[in-house]
Amino acid sequence: MLDDFAPLAAITILGVLQQAYFSLQVIHARRRFHISPPAVSGNEDFERVYRAHLNSSEYFPMFLSVLWIAGVFFNQTLAFFIGVLYLCSRYKYFKGYSESALKRLRPLYFSATMLWILLGLASIGVLNQLSSQYLGYNPITAARSHIEL
Amino acid sequence: MLDDFAPLAAITILGVLQQAYFSLQVIHARRRFHISPPAVSGNEDFERVYRAHLNSSEYFPMFLSVLWIAGVFFNQTLAFFIGVLYLCSRYKYFKGYSESALKRLRPLYFSATMLWILLGLASIGVLNQLSSQYLGYNPITAARSHIEL
Amino acid sequence: MLDDFAPLAAITILGVLQQAYFSLQVIHARRRFHISPPAVSGNEDFERVYRAHLNSSEYFPMFLSVLWIAGVFFNQTLAFFIGVLYLCSRYKYFKGYSESALKRLRPLYFSATMLWILLGLASIGVLNQLSSQYLGYNPITAARSHIEL
Secondary structure, eight states, rough: OOOGHHHHHHHHHHHHHHHHEEEEEEHHHHTTTTTTTTTSOOOOOHHHHHHHHHHHHHHHHHHHHHHHHHHHOOOOOOOOOOOHHHHHHHEEEHHHHHHHHHGHHHHHHHHHHHHHEEEHHHHHHHHHIIIIIIIIIIIHHHHHHHHHH | OOOHHHHHHHHHHHHHHHHHHHHHHHHHHHEEEEEOTTTSSSOOOHHHHHHHHHHHHHHHHHHHHHHHHHHHHOOOOHHHHHHHHHHHHHHHHHHHHOSSSSGGGHHHHHHHHHHHHHHHHHHHHHHHHHHIIIIIOOHHHHHHHHOOO | OOOGGGHHHHHHHHHHHHHHHHHHHHHHHHHHOOOOTTTTOHHHHHHHHHHHHHHHHHHHHHHHHHHHHHHHOOOHHHHHHHHHHHHHHHHHHHHHHHOGGGGGGGHHHHHHHHHHHHHHHHHEEEEHHHHHHHHHHHHHHHHHHHHHH
């Protein structure tokens, strides 16, 4: 049942709220630095805010994909908490990039690490499922029973 | 079962078709205003069409996220009709922005309102589900039975 | 059960990996052509790599949408293989565009064809489901039994 995935849905809603917030910050930056649409260049302070939003938008579908697959095929609670850390680091990235190009780097690396962890968990979960479905062998269950013995 | 969400899937397909249409309009605008790839600037008429497409692309994953969560956790019929209104206002936004930066504003505000409504319904649905799952208390069912008494 | 869709989840993970790869190529191109953030113009070789990534990012949510709907409502195996072809053509598109604007065209047309096929299958599957749900008539089952007679 899809109802079972309310924690993943909650993270998704928080992610949408964050994207909406970034989007509003771009509108404020347009007013502050006098950059009228459709222009997106002409002032480096505006360009950094604009780029921070665009970069977050590009990563948003990738984040949602691995969040849900990791949560469904590996472990929802784990995916939930890594998702929270990802959103926090994205916020710091946006704030940092708004100030200077250098300040975007540390939270960017951290958010990328969270994404790679989700991608790793998603891959393990899906490979385990494919293996048990097509080869009749479930490596995770096998590993667990091996540890318990 | 995922089969039960055919109306949400129909809106999703319509949204993909709309994005494909916007994408083709950018290609036509490239030819009309003689802007060859990879350039995306040099003519303000082209830039408005380009920006209208990019803005719609940025909002598309946010729209799909809240559409599906509102439909699954709150009410599918309601999410379906708000989804239709969102896609209509996105079309008007694209057409308006293609003509002038000013004409994009009214449909943009309307589409944003539809997105906020979907986000509100999605939040209520997910909070209700989390509450009944972790606290054993279902506020929506409780409110309904209170009204019926 | 969502577990049944491990093949679609596998394609989704491969798609995320590809987007991550494109994203890293943009970072390498920044270093190679000395374009520091937030700038995204100033060298046409860099601009082509940047545009190739942005275009793939714009199409990624559209691809995932029709992949999953075609897989859930029509046929998962078929959607899986068309998904593989789409990702291969996106890779060729990226490599081609990195070399010249002309070399992007053939793989772009091929990837667009794969997207239209997925969209067609998704539409047939959803219309069939809506028809059987709201009209009590299932055209695909009816067509099959007609062929078998």
